[in-house]
Amino acid sequence: MLIGDEKGEVKIQDISVIIKKYNLKPIDIVTEDNNKRNPNRNIKSENCMLDNNNDDDQSEMDQRKPDPTPELDEGKIKQIYAIHQAHKDVIKSIAYIAATDVPLIFTAGLDRMAKIWDMSNSEAPRGIL
Amino acid sequence: MNSGGGSKGKAANEELFDDQAKEPTKKLEGHKKAVREIAYSLSYKVLVSVGFDFQVFVWNPYWEKEIIKLDGHESPLVGVNCPAGFECFITCDTKGMINVWNIKDYSCMQTFHVTNVNQVTCMRVVPKHRRLVIGSRVFKVFEQKQPFNKQTSDDNPILCALFSTIRFEFYIAGERSINVWNAKTGKPTRCFKNCFDSDITCMALDKEHRKLIVGSHLGRIKVFDLLSGVTINQLDSHSEENGEISFIGYADEDLNIITTAWDKTIKIHKDDRDEQKKASDNVMRSKKMCHKKDIISGDYAHNLGLIATGGRDFKVRIWEYERMKFEDEIIAHKDEVTTVKFLRPFPLLMTADSKGVMYIWLLANSKTMEERKCLVRWVNKNSMEIDIPISAVDSYYDSKTD
Numbered sequence: 226m227l228i229g230d231e232k233g234e235v236k237i238q239d240i241s242v243i244i245k246k247y248n249l250k251p252i253d254i255v256t257e258d259n260n261k262r263n264p265n266r267n268i269k270s271e272n273c274m275l276d277n278n279n280d281d282d283q284s285e286m287d288q289r290k291p292d293p294t295p296e297l298d299e300g301k302i303k304q305i306y307a308i309h310q311a312h313k314d315v316i317k318s319i320a321y322i323a324a325t326d327v328p329l330i331f332t333a334g335l336d337r338m339a340k341i342w343d344m345s346n347s348e349a350p351r352g353i354l
Numbered sequence: 355m356n357s358g359g360g361s362k363g364k365a366a367n368e369e370l371f372d373d374q375a376k377e378p379t380k381k382l383e384g385h386k387k388a389v390r391e392i393a394y395s396l397s398y399k400v401l402v403s404v405g406f407d408f409q410v411f412v413w414n415p416y417w418e419k420e421i422i423k424l425d426g427h428e429s430p431l432v433g434v435n436c437p438a439g440f441e442c443f444i445t446c447d448t449k450g451m452i453n454v455w456n457i458k459d460y461s462c463m464q465t466f467h468v469t470n471v472n473q474v475t476c477m478r479v480v481p482k483h484r485r486l487v488i489g490s491r492v493f494k495v496f497e498q499k500q501p502f503n504k505q506t507s508d509d510n511p512i513l514c515a516l517f518s519t520i521r522f523e524f525y526i527a528g529e530r531s532i533n534v535w536n537a538k539t540g541k542p543t544r545c546f547k548n549c550f551d552s553d554i555t556c557m558a559l560d561k562e563h564r565k566l567i568v569g570s571h572l573g574r575i576k577v578f579d580l581l582s583g584v585t586i587n588q589l590d591s592h593s594e595e596n597g598e599i600s601f602i603g604y605a606d607e608d609l610n611i612i613t614t615a616w617d618k619t620i621k622i623h624k625d626d627r628d629e630q631k632k633a634s635d636n637v638m639r640s641k642k643m644c645h646k647k648d649i650i651s652g653d654y655a656h657n658l659g660l661i662a663t664g665g666r667d668f669k670v671r672i673w674e675y676e677r678m679k680f681e682d683e684i685i686a687h688k689d690e691v692t693t694v695k696f697l698r699p700f701p702l703l704m705t706a707d708s709k710g711v712m713y714i715w716l717l718a719n720s721k722t723m724e725e726r727k728c729l730v731r732w733v734n735k736n737s738m739e740i741d742i743p744i745s746a747v748d749s750y751y752d753s754k755t756d
Binding site: 253297 | 506507508509510511512513514515516517519522524526528535540542605608610624638639641642643657658675676677678686697699700701702713714716727728729730731732734736742745746747748749750751752
């Protein structure tokens with residue numbers, strides 16, 4: 226998983242632990258139960274009723290709910306790569322490009338720069354557009 | 355050498371005359387309708403002709419057959435110019451769409467629109483002053499600026515960017531324009547200038563990467579042809595006052611477009627254009643008031659058939675794509691949810707808020723009756739241990755190496 230933050234840092238976290246622990250399999254409902262699927266339903270527009278009891282107490286109640294307890298310790302998720310100061314401003318877009326010989330990371334930000342990085346050098350980008 | 359164009363009604367062709375001879379030395383046939391203007395490039399020895407059919411013809415004057423026919427205009431053309439000293443020719447149509455073509459490889463380098471004109475009647479390039487004059491009821495003059503500030507990738511802050519694995523191109527949106535970069539050469543190839551009247555906030559590609567769907571700050575959504583930059587379709591807008599598009603998703607083979615916006619509405623549009631129909635008729639289903647406050651983030655997982663939305667009300671909600679049914683709600687964040695992202699191809703959802711807190715959730719499974727689980731929570735900090743909000747996320751899973 227790739228993460229870009231508002232200070233221009235890029236981090237890559239390895240989440241394969243989760244996939245292994247919960248034995249997750251890729252899911253694709255489009256190919257699995259094709260006959261039941263009808264993506265072209267026409268449904269009349271309607272208002273969602275979830276927020277109808279419009280008192281603010283409700284949301285305060287929500288706030289007081291205890292934090293959900295995570296099942297895994299955050300230390301289990303290893304950070305495998307980081308680029309400090311990839312950008313001088315907020316990173317607005319990040320993409321992992323696997324189609325090339327070496328995997329590349331593409332970032333673009335509010336500092337008007339678009340850069341391409343590889344995993345061997347976190348100091349300098351491989352290319353700047 | 356003189357040249358004459360066929361007039362209306364007659365078979366449209368071009369004839370090349372020799373000064374001495376009365377007979378034309380060559381006939382260039384190809385245009386289906388009358389020719390409006392031709393231009394010749396001395397340095398590149400090509401003849402370019404435009405007319406009432408929407409195509410641009412490039413000819414080698416010594417050979418009867420055209421070199422290439424160029425598509426890209428959607429109305430009759432009014433003019434073509436080959437400015438001396440530039441490696442391009444410029445065409446213009448009656449609706450005010452102007453294309454700048456590379457004279458070496460005939461690719462479209464730039465597309466832009468003349469705004470607020472009814473009918474353009476003529477166009478002239480003034481190469482010396484790098485200006486382009488457009489005549490309709492009023493004159494409009496465009497000036498070529500230095501195309502790029504060499505220090506930065508884009509002239510404007512980049513608000514969103516995409517990479518196409520099929521076309522190997524980057525699409526970078528800065529304010530109102532989109533620049534297309536070739537990933538192999540690392541050079542800008544095309545530019546769609548001023549395609550919106552407000553900032554571009556979000557973009558998505560269709561399945562074949564032929565179209566680019568773009569949403570703006572004022573809630574408008576347009577579909578562009580990636581090659582020519584032509585606006586193919588305009589989708590039903592979200593609210594103009596507070597309808598910034600926060601997410602656009604494409605449901606690959608269903609040809610549906612999912613949009614979420616600050617007006618708390620989710621819409622599913624058909625990616626289809628019918629002149630008879632209004633844009634609102636293409637909206638198959640939508641849901642209003644999905645959150646108490648603005649929807650500021652969204653994601654769509656085609657493999658799960660789910661839409662996730664994150665709001666300014668600190669909540670994350672999950673919706674079924676086929677029926678727009680409410681599925682689940684995650685109340686855990688204590689600040690605005692800035693990012694929601696499905697970690698494809700798994701039933702995992704990553705959410706993050708503007709305090710830098712991140713969660714990964716294993717989503718509920720209706721078949722095995724398993725409930726949603728919170729897998730991990732962590733806070734994004736910098737080296738000074740200060741919480742930093744997350745602004746962009748991507749994930750990648752390699753099925754071969756696991």
